[in-house]
Amino acid sequence: MPAESRSSPELDSTLGNLPGVEADVEAAEAIATPEPPAPDLPWQTLFEAALDAMLIVNNDGVYIEVNRAACALLELPRQTLLGRRIADFLLPGTDFEELWQTFIAAEQLRGEQLLRLDSGVFKTVEFAATAHVYPNHHLAILRDISERKCSETERNALSHQLEQWVVSSSEKLQRTEAALRMQQQRVDSILNSLECVVWSVHPTTLETIYVNAAVETIYGYPAEAFLSDPDLWFSCLHPEDKPLLMADVRTLRDDTKIDREYRIFRADGTQRWVRGQARLVRNAAGQPTRIDGTTTDISEQQAALRERKQAELALKENQATQQLILNAIPDLMMRVNRNGYILNLISGGEITLYSPIQPYSHQSVYQGFPRDLADQRMHYVRLALDTGTPQRYEHALDLYGELRYEESRVVPINEAEVLVIVRDITDRKQAEAIQADLNQKLQRVNAELNRLATVDGLTEIANRRSFDQALDLEWQRARRQQKSLSLILCDIDYFKPYNDNYGHLAGDDCLRQVAQVLNTVVQRPGDLAARYGGEEFVLLLPDTTLEGAIGIIEKIQAAIAQCHLPHAYSDVASVITLSFGVVCHRPSVKEHSPRELVHRTDLALYQAKAQGRNCYAVGESLG
Numbered sequence: 001m002p003a004e005s006r007s008s009p010e011l012d013s014t015l016g017n018l019p020g021v022e023a024d025v026e027a028a029e030a031i032a033t034p035e036p037p038a039p040d041l042p043w044q045t046l047f048e049a050a051l052d053a054m055l056i057v058n059n060d061g062v063y064i065e066v067n068r069a070a071c072a073l074l075e076l077p078r079q080t081l082l083g084r085r086i087a088d089f090l091l092p093g094t095d096f097e098e099l100w101q102t103f104i105a106a107e108q109l110r111g112e113q114l115l116r117l118d119s120g121v122f123k124t125v126e127f128a129a130t131a132h133v134y135p136n137h138h139l140a141i142l143r144d145i146s147e148r149k150c151s152e153t154e155r156n157a158l159s160h161q162l163e164q165w166v167v168s169s170s171e172k173l174q175r176t177e178a179a180l181r182m183q184q185q186r187v188d189s190i191l192n193s194l195e196c197v198v199w200s201v202h203p204t205t206l207e208t209i210y211v212n213a214a215v216e217t218i219y220g221y222p223a224e225a226f227l228s229d230p231d232l233w234f235s236c237l238h239p240e241d242k243p244l245l246m247a248d249v250r251t252l253r254d255d256t257k258i259d260r261e262y263r264i265f266r267a268d269g270t271q272r273w274v275r276g277q278a279r280l281v282r283n284a285a286g287q288p289t290r291i292d293g294t295t296t297d298i299s300e301q302q303a304a305l306r307e308r309k310q311a312e313l314a315l316k317e318n319q320a321t322q323q324l325i326l327n328a329i330p331d332l333m334m335r336v337n338r339n340g341y342i343l344n345l346i347s348g349g350e351i352t353l354y355s356p357i358q359p360y361s362h363q364s365v366y367q368g369f370p371r372d373l374a375d376q377r378m379h380y381v382r383l384a385l386d387t388g389t390p391q392r393y394e395h396a397l398d399l400y401g402e403l404r405y406e407e408s409r410v411v412p413i414n415e416a417e418v419l420v421i422v423r424d425i426t427d428r429k430q431a432e433a434i435q436a437d438l439n440q441k442l443q444r445v446n447a448e449l450n451r452l453a454t455v456d457g458l459t460e461i462a463n464r465r466s467f468d469q470a471l472d473l474e475w476q477r478a479r480r481q482q483k484s485l486s487l488i489l490c491d492i493d494y495f496k497p498y499n500d501n502y503g504h505l506a507g508d509d510c511l512r513q514v515a516q517v518l519n520t521v522v523q524r525p526g527d528l529a530a531r532y533g534g535e536e537f538v539l540l541l542p543d544t545t546l547e548g549a550i551g552i553i554e555k556i557q558a559a560i561a562q563c564h565l566p567h568a569y570s571d572v573a574s575v576i577t578l579s580f581g582v583v584c585h586r587p588s589v590k591e592h593s594p595r596e597l598v599h600r601t602d603l604a605l606y607q608a609k610a611q612g613r614n615c616y617a618v619g620e621s622l623g
Helices: 009-016 022-031 042-049 068-074 096-106 146-192 214-219 223-228 242-254 304-328 371-387 426-454 464-481 495-502 504-521 546-563 595-610
Strands: 053-057 063-066 108-116 122-134 137-144 197-201 208-211 257-265 271-282 288-297 332-337 341-347 391-399 402-412 417-424 485-492 528-533 536-542 578-585 616-618
Touching: 053 068, 068 137, 096 108, 096 122, 122 146, 146 426, 197 214, 208 223, 214 223, 214 288, 242 257, 242 271, 242 288, 288 304, 371 391, 371 402, 371 417, 402 426, 426 464, 464 485, 464 528, 464 536, 485 495, 485 504, 485 546, 485 595, 495 504, 504 528, 504 536, 504 546, 536 546, 546 578, 546 616, 578 595, 595 616
Parallel strands: 578 616
Antiparallel strands: 053 063, 053 137, 108 122, 122 137, 197 208, 197 288, 257 271, 271 288, 332 341, 332 417, 391 402, 402 417, 485 536, 485 578, 528 536
């Protein structure tokens, strides 16, 4: 460094604001001291020990001093880096002169930059640069974030892929729902086109659940009037016929059917003769769910015979209309007796038959149908007849090499016959399977992302982020409960000589073994051992006194000693040793941040190193 360089308040402020370099501020300040450089000066030691790459350039953008971290980042020895220009490591086509002039004018610059090394390797770095830290000298601090950028790219790609799965599945579900709504609209349209009234009421309160538009033609009241007033049906009855209809309603509880002709009064006061038919519907548990029925106007019958013929004609028309309704329904419907013979069959064409069935041939359900599925169908047929309640089940079958899923409903018609309604639910099952698979994938990805975000990749213990979150949580808990919170920072003594002489692989293995020792000693559920950075580790001990924390340190020292990890380049022992800083504090209600606790513990660690290492120092409690 030039002898004429001087430190200044501006330099101190600039370095203090650079991202991620709080621990290197002392080194940067020392660079600007007026004393001539010498190998044993304190600033040079701090400059070289900085974990982030620190580089000093002149007005031409030429490197005139770099630390070891910069050599490691750019993968070049110091002698080779000195004299090189910043532009040598920028991507081709980058206008360095424009960037340089912008930097000099702004005096400070920070951000991210993609570098190309001499080896052809590309690295993404996070940088902070300050111009004129002293005359004609400029400081840049770099941190390698290539792995983080790669992880973010992979995570974003995976998230995008999963979002596409969700969108695709949602679109398919929406199409299915739209098809169901269209089918419901088609059924409503058919029912509203009937001349007879089709209705459904609650079995207890007799409140109207559904009524088609034909009710206004016969009764003179709109459908909305019956839906809002449950007593309107009975207020329209002729006084002489009302007791009969009330008695009929009571008999429905015995699963009988109503078929009666009676008189009503329309909204305009005119009288009409109608024929009403109804039956009670039960659910699978045998509980009454509704009363369904139809009402037909028979007022135009003038003579007994003519009235009968017209009634028969109306009945036939009603049956024909009902048949049209059934034909319009996409489900397969079969009337089956107790012996398993198909008395008649109606198919909307959307159900693929396993084999041809003649509608009125009294064909057995076993004919042309797999034996196990036929046995299953007959089981539910007999169960419906024996209990008098509708049955429902699902099954899968192979149709011409394609797996299909069907839902069957078995509804008793009388003591000997049932109506079997078969619906294809393949699309629904496939959508459910896709959604379930997608949910499982999302859960696995979220679990892996959470693990990557909270676990140190080298040591497999908690990382700095996980520690920061746990510290905030335990600090707030200690404030509320007024309990002690102990913090231990430890550092592997002379780890850099160990790494330089034994190699990085041995250094990584040493870090893993030390981490496992710490993780083994810290056993309580609330305790946490984490990698703090480099060769530093941190232990968070909630509800622990100073004596308890010191006891943990002594256990760690004993466990490390038993590992017998050789370290021939240590000045304090022939094996790996640790230095510890410990602080115990009970936060007051007014103390909202644990930063000072971390700072005091860090000072205690430096005190332990100053005392000769391989020991612990107790820091001052906050107060």
